[in-house]
Amino acid sequence: MAPAWVLALPEGLQRLCFQFFQVFIYEDRWKFFTDGLATTFIVTIGALVLGVIIGMIVAIIRSSHDSVRGKPNVLLRFFNAICKVYVTVLRGTPLMVQLLIMGFVIMVPKGDFETNLCAIITLGINSGAYVAEIARSGIMSIPAGQMEAGRSLGLNYAQTMRFIIIPQAFKNILPALGNELIALLKETSLVTVIALQDVTKAAQVIVSKTYTATIPYISLALIYLVLVMILTKLLGILERRLRESDKR
Amino acid sequence: MINVKGLKKAFGDHEVLCGIDEHIKKGEKVVIIGASGSGKSTFLRCLNLLEQPTGGQILFEDTDITDPKNDINKLRRKMGMVFQQFNLFPHMTVKENITLAPIKLGLMTKEEADKRANSLLERVGLPEKADAYPAQLSGGQQQRIAIARALAMNPDVMLFDEPTSALDPEMVGEVLEIMRELADEGMTMVVVTHEMGFAREVATRVMFMDEGVIAEQGTPDEVFGNPQSPRLKSFLGKVL
Numbered sequence: 001m002a003p004a005w006v007l008a009l010p011e012g013l014q015r016l017c018f019q020f021f022q023v024f025i026y027e028d029r030w031k032f033f034t035d036g037l038a039t040t041f042i043v044t045i046g047a048l049v050l051g052v053i054i055g056m057i058v059a060i061i062r063s064s065h066d067s068v069r070g071k072p073n074v075l076l077r078f079f080n081a082i083c084k085v086y087v088t089v090l091r092g093t094p095l096m097v098q099l100l101i102m103g104f105v106i107m108v109p110k111g112d113f114e115t116n117l118c119a120i121i122t123l124g125i126n127s128g129a130y131v132a133e134i135a136r137s138g139i140m141s142i143p144a145g146q147m148e149a150g151r152s153l154g155l156n157y158a159q160t161m162r163f164i165i166i167p168q169a170f171k172n173i174l175p176a177l178g179n180e181l182i183a184l185l186k187e188t189s190l191v192t193v194i195a196l197q198d199v200t201k202a203a204q205v206i207v208s209k210t211y212t213a214t215i216p217y218i219s220l221a222l223i224y225l226v227l228v229m230i231l232t233k234l235l236g237i238l239e240r241r242l243r244e245s246d247k248r
Numbered sequence: 249m250i251n252v253k254g255l256k257k258a259f260g261d262h263e264v265l266c267g268i269d270e271h272i273k274k275g276e277k278v279v280i281i282g283a284s285g286s287g288k289s290t291f292l293r294c295l296n297l298l299e300q301p302t303g304g305q306i307l308f309e310d311t312d313i314t315d316p317k318n319d320i321n322k323l324r325r326k327m328g329m330v331f332q333q334f335n336l337f338p339h340m341t342v343k344e345n346i347t348l349a350p351i352k353l354g355l356m357t358k359e360e361a362d363k364r365a366n367s368l369l370e371r372v373g374l375p376e377k378a379d380a381y382p383a384q385l386s387g388g389q390q391q392r393i394a395i396a397r398a399l400a401m402n403p404d405v406m407l408f409d410e411p412t413s414a415l416d417p418e419m420v421g422e423v424l425e426i427m428r429e430l431a432d433e434g435m436t437m438v439v440v441t442h443e444m445g446f447a448r449e450v451a452t453r454v455m456f457m458d459e460g461v462i463a464e465q466g467t468p469d470e471v472f473g474n475p476q477s478p479r480l481k482s483f484l485g486k487v488l
Contacts, residue, residue: 148298149335149394153349153401154325163348168339245339245381 016215023206023215036202037223043119043188043198048181050124055131058083060161062132063139067147083132090129096190098122103194119191127184134176138169171242178235182228189224199223249274249309249405249436250295256303257290264290266460267304272405277437279447279468282457283483288440291457292409295438296327309404325353328398332410334390336382336397342369343378346397361400368396372426388419392426399430406430408439444487448472456480 006017024030065072065080072080090098102122103109109118142165150160170177189200197205203220207213250272257265264287272278280288293299295306297313297320306313313323337345346368347361356364369375372392382390391411398406408427412420424446431437431450441447447454447468454471456464456479464471464480472488475481 143333143335145331145333145335146337149329149331149337150349151321152296152298152324152327152329152331153397154321154353155349156321159352163352164337168337171339245341246383 019210019212019215022210022212023219029206029209032202032205033199033219033223036197036199039116039191039196040185040188040198040200042116043123043191043196044185046116046120047123047127047184047188050120051127051131051180051184052177054125054128055135056166058086058128058132059135059139062136064157066140067144087129087132090126091133095123095126095187096193098126099190099193109194115194115196118194119188119196123184123188123191126187127180130180130183131177134173134180135169137176138173139165141172142168171239174235174239174242178232178239181235182231185227185231186224249276250438251307252295252304253307254304255291255294255301255306257287257294257299258302264460265294265301268460268462270455270462272436272438274404274436275434275452277431277450277452278439278455279451279453280438280440280455280457281442281444281447281483281487282463286457287460288457289409292407292438292440295407296324296329298329325349325355325401326404328401328403328406330391330394330398330406330408330411332413334382334387334394334414336390336394338382341379341381342374342385342393345382345393346400349397350400355401364400365396368399369393371399371429372396373422386419387415388422391415391419391423395423395426395430405436405438408437408441410440410442412441412443442487444472444484456483458483 002018002021006014009017022029024033061076061079061083065076068076099119099122102118103115107114107118107121109115146164146168147160150164151157155163188198191198192201192204195201200220203216206216210216250270252268252270252272255265255268255270256263268291280291282288290299294301295308297306301314304314308323308327311318311323313320336342337348340348343362343365346365347356347358350356350361350364351358366375366378369378372395374389374392374396377385377389377393382393385393395406395411411427412423415423420443424443427437427439427446428450439446439451449468451468453465454468455462456471456475456477458477458479464475464477471480472484475484
């Protein structure tokens with residue numbers, strides 16, 4: 001039986017309270033949301049790490065290829081061609097379609113672990129294509145003199161990239177990278193199509209159990225919104241710390 | 249120390265260096281002058297292979313640096329370079345700029361490199377700037393740090409590519425002063441510059457480059473006092 005203060009409310013609010021109870025409290029349904037949220041986090045972080053690694057590698061290959069004066073060697077041209085195809089295909093098809101193909105054609109995962117992995121790999125590979133272009137713009141934004149200065153001190157190409165070019169490039173691309181991270185977080189909602197129980201799926205399940213859509217879906221939107229706001233804040237802090245060397 | 253044989257460099261169809269033969273001995277201070285586009289910067293940048301020559305040979309301390317079998321990264325450690333645009337690493341403090349290469353290349357421990365950085369900063373007159381970032385320094389100060397950074401590797405030769413051309417006039421003096429001291433200490437130097445006063449005062453040899461060749465060279469007195477070719481005469485007429 002509902003507490004007395006609820007019964008004292010006007011009818012509309014009473015109904016809302018009742019729905020809230022149905023959606024979150026009855027049979028501990030809030031656990032759907034927290035479990036789903038855990039999956040959303042795992043997929044986002046996994047895909048982020050994978051995406052950044054792939055993106056960096058592709059960006060370094062592409063920008064090394066483009067910075068060679070004259071004709072680059074065969075191996076570099078080969079890898080560059082592969083990277084170009086990768087970026088074209090992954091940016092040229094919808095993520096939803098990529099998930100369907102990975103989930104039902106290529107990987108066909110069984111069980112929770114495999115499904116999670118499938119989602120991480122698909123989103124990671126997809127995100128990598130965008131990160132690659134972002135990272136490439138960052139690397140190319142660093143003046144050629146920086147590479148020359150590093151090389152003139154006796155550092156090799158890889159060392160100069162690692163200690164001199166990439167730290168500066170990273171700082172320059174952080175806002176764009178943050179954008180990509182936010183997009184990635186929200187795109188994880190598509191993993192429902194390969195039957196992964198993320199937070200969006202949790203909301204859908206509750207809608208089907210309670211026959212009420214308002215509270216579950218509005219709550220879902222708020223959850224994403226809060227997550228993105230927290231991310232934005234964290235990125236802002238990181239950006240400020242990296243900008244320390246720009247102080248005059 | 250540096251032996252250049254038939255050095256050629258072309259960008260596409262455009263020949264910038266048309267066969268240069270030159271020998272730079274230990275302790276020499278060679279100043280290269282010439283109009284812009286004459287190939288003097290390209291020549292200097294070929295010496296440490298920042299530009300890949302399209303023909304000829306460069307021997308540095310009897311090692312052919314144009315031979316891909318020789319490790320250019322090792323050879324570059326012994327050739328310091330100072331750039332027109334300073335090219336300090338903006339994300340690092342002054343001290344980190346100086347110590348990066350010696351530490352990462354395993355030539356010094358962090359403590360040794362720090363000590364060396366401190367004494368180099370003392371030498372270029374900027375000991376209080378160790379923890380500053382490049383953006384906080386004037387152009388002249390940045391260029392002095394860039395010299396210190398190159399010296400941190402204990403190079404056998406220093407290459408200067410128009411080190412004062414990007415500076416405000418009032419800062420040119422402080423950079424030339426450091427270079428003059430370096431010359432007095434016996435450093436081998438190759439300097440591309442438009443500072444004729446510096447060339448006259450410090451150079452042991454002045455080279456005049458024109459259209460990809462060394463058109464005329466000699467002691468400062470010969471080159472400035474008694475120029476032979478009409479091109480050099482007309483060049484000096486414009487800059488002096």
